[in-house]
Amino acid sequence: MANRDFRAPDLPPVPSPVKDPPTAQNWLWRHHNDSVNNYLSKPDEFDPYPVPPLTDPVTSDNPLKVDLVDSVRSPYSYLVVDRLAYLQSNFNCTVDIHVIFPVAVNSPGTAGSVHPDHGDNKMGEPEGGFKEGGRWYKWADACVDCERQAHYNGIPFAWANPDPVTQNHYPFLDTNKDYGKVPQLDDQPWISWMVRLANAADYHGKSLEFLLYTGPLIWGGQSDFWPADIPEAIKKTGLDYDELISEIKADPAKFDAQWQKAQKMAQESGHGGVPNMIFNGEPHFGQDRFGQLFTRLVQSGLTRRDTPIHPIVPKPRRFPDYDKEVQYAKEDLAKRSQ
Numbered sequence: 001m002a003n004r005d006f007r008a009p010d011l012p013p014v015p016s017p018v019k020d021p022p023t024a025q026n027w028l029w030r031h032h033n034d035s036v037n038n039y040l041s042k043p044d045e046f047d048p049y050p051v052p053p054l055t056d057p058v059t060s061d062n063p064l065k066v067d068l069v070d071s072v073r074s075p076y077s078y079l080v081v082d083r084l085a086y087l088q089s090n091f092n093c094t095v096d097i098h099v100i101f102p103v104a105v106n107s108p109g110t111a112g113s114v115h116p117d118h119g120d121n122k123m124g125e126p127e128g129g130f131k132e133g134g135r136w137y138k139w140a141d142a143c144v145d146c147e148r149q150a151h152y153n154g155i156p157f158a159w160a161n162p163d164p165v166t167q168n169h170y171p172f173l174d175t176n177k178d179y180g181k182v183p184q185l186d187d188q189p190w191i192s193w194m195v196r197l198a199n200a201a202d203y204h205g206k207s208l209e210f211l212l213y214t215g216p217l218i219w220g221g222q223s224d225f226w227p228a229d230i231p232e233a234i235k236k237t238g239l240d241y242d243e244l245i246s247e248i249k250a251d252p253a254k255f256d257a258q259w260q261k262a263q264k265m266a267q268e269s270g271h272g273g274v275p276n277m278i279f280n281g282e283p284h285f286g287q288d289r290f291g292q293l294f295t296r297l298v299q300s301g302l303t304r305r306d307t308p309i310h311p312i313v314p315k316p317r318r319f320p321d322y323d324k325e326v327q328y329a330k331e332d333l334a335k336r337s338q
Contacts, residue, residue: 006228008193009245012252014185017101017259027281028270058301063092066293069266069276070211072194073102073164075146077275078219079155080287081211084277085313087294088208091322092303097207098262099198103272104165104182105191149287154317158221165191190227197230199258200244201237209237209311291320298325299332 056062068084070077088095150157166189167182185192194214201210213233217226231241248255266276269283277284277293280300284293294302304322 003228004225006225008189008227009249011193011196011245011248014101014192014196014252015256015260017105017185017263022267022270022272026268026270028283030270031282058092058303060092060305063094064279064297064300064302066093066095066297067265067278068095068097069262069269069274069278070097070099070198071102071274072099072198072211072214072218073104073160073191074274075157075160075219076149076287078211078215079146079149079153079157080275080277080290081208081215082155082313082316083287083290083319085208085212085311086316086319087297089308089310089312090305091297092305093297095208097211098202098258098265099195099207099211100259100262100266100274101191101195102165102274104167105185105188152318153287156216156220156222158219160218160226162190162225162227164194164218194230195259196248196252196255197234197244199255200248201234201239202258203255204239206237206239210234212311212313213237294320295325295328298322299329 058064066084066087068077068080084095084097087093147157165182166187198207198210198214201207210233213236214226214230217223217229217233223229234241234244265278266272266283269276269278269281271283271285273285275285275287277289279293279296282296284290284296302322
């Protein structure tokens with residue numbers, strides 16, 4: 001049995017993770033405006049899938065690069081990690097992982113709550129109606145979809161307990177006036193600790209290993225109290241847990257700079273959700289966008305490695321067929337050339 005008396009160590013305060021407004025020049029809006037204008041003016045010439053021209057062959061010395069903006073609180077982030085690990089291990093593509101604070105603590109009390117905005121209406125009773133504008137469908141959809149996606153991808157799944165972010169979930173009733181509210185970071189027992197550990201692992205080049213070993217504890221049912229098993233998971237990455245904690249206490253700004261830089265990266269892509277897989281500035285949001293990301297990589301010259309690199313994982317159940325994607329890319333290129 002896990003040690004349920006385990007507590008995260010006291011760490012220096014975290015600077016406010018509230019995001020600045022994204023620039024109007026972010027990738028999504030810039031390309032959205034270009035797409036609309038080009039489509040309206042030249043519909044016959046409009047190409048919805050522009051691909052940058054290749055400059056040099058993609059090799060182990062000149063790999064493609066994907067940045068993953070991730071959250072340890074996101075089950076969807078957990079569900080895509082094995083595919084990203086397999087991608088990096090077997091193809092000439094590096095995956096740089098950047099863990100940020102969840103939206104729930106970026107905007108406490110409002111954002112991050114996917115629950116119905118009930119106002120004076122009853123919770124859990126659709127016939128009673130929901131406050132206009134509330135995402136009444138999102139909570140039930142996420143609960144069902146996460147388990148469905150995990151089963152579809154052949155990935156063990158269990159809901160995180162405890163939740164990495166303390167949030168008022170129960171009772172799911174209109175009598176709970178604090179439903180969905182999130183305590184301030186100072187009152188959060190786990191999330192700052194985990195984000196800083198992830199950033200420290202990233203700083204030492206072990207971010208992918210960090211997710212591979214901690215994700216199944218939080219979201220895969222491998223622990224009956226996952227916080228107590230985190231130090232051992234850190235050890236599996238090749239890092240020393242106590243040394244990381246000492247480093248964070250000695251220079252927290254060095255590691256806070258990791259998530260601050262990642263938040264800016266996400267803003268520049270134009271998407272604030274996770275997992276956000278960014279390639280050439282273009283966001284691919286959600287674990288179910290991995291196939292489209294893979295297509296983009298193939299269009300940009302993705303090649304297989306001669307020998308897999310660490311960390312090595314089994315081939316995921318739902319991994320794109322590389323040879324077919326190469327053929328599709330050739331066919332698309334031929335059509336564009338006509």
